[in-house]
Amino acid sequence: MTTIGEGAFFGCQLKEVYVSWDTPVETRGIMYDYSTLYVPIGTTALYRATYPWSQFREIKEYDPSAAIKNVKMDAPQGDKIYYNLNGQRVNTPTNGIYIIGGKKIYVK
Secondary structure, three states, rough: EOOOOOOOOOOOOHHHHHHHOOOOOOEOOOOOOOOEEEEEEOOOOOOOOOOOHHHHHEEEEEEHHHHOOOOOOOOOOOOOEEEEEOOEOOOOOOEEEEEEEOOOOOOO
């Protein structure tokens, strides 16, 4: 991504904005007044020196590589999870077409 278009967050009252870019991208239309910007470790000075990112109320650092943690799966691997064609989980499938592991199957 190289830009965030004007109006991309129109009407949103963002409280926290996380970016993983080492270099700020061009943007317009983010509500900065009440938002905290989270930037990669070591990039705070760059974001503070770059408009409009410098307009955030507060800028804090975080480690983007550690951002995705504690992912929980719905079921242990190997268990069959059935979904109907609307994408809804089905606990007890009856006759019909279902999706298991991304493949369509027919249950008799």
